[in-house]
Amino acid sequence: MTADIHNWVQIGTLDDIPREGARCVKNGDMTIAVFRTAKDEVFALEDKCPHKNGPLSQGIVHDGCVTCPLHNWVISLETGSAQGADEGRTTAFPVRLEDGSVLIDLSFSHEAV
């Protein structure tokens, strides 16, 4: 977390995202997948598996991770890192919940684009 300048953007409400599911947010050319766990925690990752760019938003969410729908890589929702023997990482964006609203910090996205 190097960025001192936060760019919190409201993207919708917690209810917009299905439990153990995800919704996409289009940010220019980039797609960000916003996940909601069984415990109503919210995470955001760039919607690209570090393996072959699979849309993580479409995977099964479980235990703080999402399993990529293309080749079953398991990616940590919090860090974006591949789990187990796989190596790779996708950009994770800070997310915060405020009164049911979901806010995402896009200050990182400039580095990532």
Next chain:
Amino acid sequence: MSKKKLVVVGNGMAPGRMLEHLFEKDADAYDVTIFNAEPRVNYNRLMLSPVLSGEKTYEDIITHGDDWYAEHGVTLHKAARVSGIDRDAKTVTSENGITASYDKLVIATGSNPFIIPLPGKDLDGVLTYRDLDDVDKMLDAAGRGGRAIVIGGGLLGLEAAAGLKMQGMDVTVLHLMPTLMERQLDPAAGFLLEEEFRSRSIDVRTKANSHEIVDDGSGKVKAIRLDDGTEIEASIVVMAVGIRPSADLAKSIGLDTNRGVLVGDDMRTSDPDIFALGECVEHRGMCYGLVAPLYEMAEAIADNLLDGTAEYTGSVTATKLKVTGVDLYSAGDFAEGDDREEIVLRDASAGVYKRLVLKDNKIIGAVLYGETSDGPWFFDMLKKGTDVSEMRETLIFGQAYQGGAPLDPTAAVAALPDDAEICGCNGICKGKIVSTIKEKGLTTLDGVRAHTKASNSCGTCTGLVEQLMQVTLGDAYNPAAVTPMCGCTPLGHDEVRRLIKSKELKSIPAVMQELEWTSSGGCAKCRPALNYYLVSDWPDEYADDYQSRFINERVHANIQKDGTYSVVPRMWGGMTSSKELRAIADVVDKFDIPAVKCTGGQRIDMLGIKKEDLPAVWADLGKAGFVSGQAYAKGLRTVKTCVGTDWCRFGTQDSTGLGVKLEKFMWGSWTPAKLKMAVSGCPRNCAEATCKDIGIICVDSGYEIHFAGAAGLDIKGTEVLGLVKTEDEAIEHVAALAQMYREQGRYLERIYKWAKRIGVDEIRRQIMDDANMRKAYFDRFVFSQKFAQVDPWSERVSGKDKHEFKPMAVLTKEAAE
């Protein structure tokens, strides 16, 4: 020197505690005046539920009686709601005309119950659950009997429901979320809680969205109507869906407010002479509705009123449900995360579920159900950040198990006496198992089950039996003989399927709890499997778990390598028409679909469709009469055919017609793995039926049924099931065979692998030779189809799951296209 004047607005538990601290530290610093909107002294609001249930009276729960106020010289204005505060003059005035001046002011206005803006919310008989007046109203209603509906399956709602039930009312709890108390409990504990309420004859309906409170014609509650049209009669409706900080007064005098009255760590509002305390407060973005944080705030304010420098820095909270006979404790943060580990203990027979979430060897969250005596111990370590690595092995068993060397589980079993009961269902003790293993030379779990019956019923002692085998056989025992379903359970697929049936488990949380899953919510391997088993076993009762489906089945199209989708409409038996082809061509043009291809199963595949276009594509295809080809499904995909007697000079039967019939009869059915079929009109086999999951070869004398072929990772010709004479018989045999596979197959196990495991002879015996069994399989297939033959495309076109196909937000950016 005259004392300074302190005025407190509100007389709840938080200011009560604050004054206790204040008087303890310096009894003479202030003259205190309290304005209380309620017409009574201070009482313990946490104890309202026992009052409602009849276990306590109002007198029992008074915390500060009139004597206390007198003794401390506190002026208490009862039933005096404050109407105005003059910050310049430093005075507070109540609606009934009392004015008091202050040097320091504490606003402790608490919170208001949230009222859902439903039609009918103002009817007579709609109540909230917040103070003693509400309890009195509920008790009054309960005296007249009838049904109470409680909206909200959170802490308060459940307490209200249990109390009203104890007062003799019929009670229904409506909860919007899938599980009860979802903010404090994970789904497993929520499930147990729901079971407990059901067992008390309290009707619990989750995912229930109230639509309207129905008027009986005289302005009184008659019923509630839900979004799905269900109407439930009610004499009262209790709304217990949450609270809102009551910050209006603070706002009206210009203090900074957000959701609540904003305070800093010193608990001061934006006016340094005014503090705020309790549920009306917003501190570091948090509003609290539990008592512990309010008490911590109270202590800080008391210090600061005496010119101290105390700081309140936020709280971790613990919750306990106050319903007699329900033990439930939840504390801290128990969300998942990859830097977190969890320890789960499930004891299904005792109804116990415990879960600890650890991070860096420290407890950060705890959920306890059924056995909560260690809750405070865990919570204490959570607050102190105690390093638990030393006691990790036995931590979940609680404080009593600490100290001494952790016990090796095998050593523990070895140390058991011979007469220790291992299998409770069958009453089998250790000595019997060990001697049978030795006498019969058993080396497998199945062998031990067959000869001793241990672990043969509910299966919860399987682990113990295996440890006994380990102890008895040493290295000769190979526990890997049963492959567990996944890392979340030691049970294999067959075991799980058997137990789902025998224990009548009808939801994923039920399976996980009863079979003692070691993870809290399963994984991407077991969830789709469990979902299939439940769909297969309880077609009428089980509600499909959408989030446990792989993406293809969730959005009813095939995901491709670039994240686009391909769509395959059903063409029954491979037949099509100019109208259908034209409709497909129009869709291809309209949506600019880059590739169109014939599939191996004689259907047309449209590739490269963007996810957001899917509903529109389906809508157009639906208008032409197409339904989903389920080319993505672990279910019936295609029935491939040749042209048969219609056109072919060798054809012996109407293979096309039979293929169409089979497909129309069997579409929509879910199977353990994909199911592809074919019907060939003669032994030349143009439809390639002899490498399909199920194939039919039409011959002069009838229909030869084949199965267990493969042309995928393995290439394998089919086995012959048998020959039947008529089309109807062919359909009955094929459906019965499919049903047998549906009931016995392991998830992702193709029919040929299943057949190898069960034995072709056995399958033949059950389907060909045993007419009763065949009929029973067939009937179960037909029953299941009643619920399965729903076209997922038309469902989505009509709006189901529409969130799937639209982005949640589109953020504009200069760089955007």
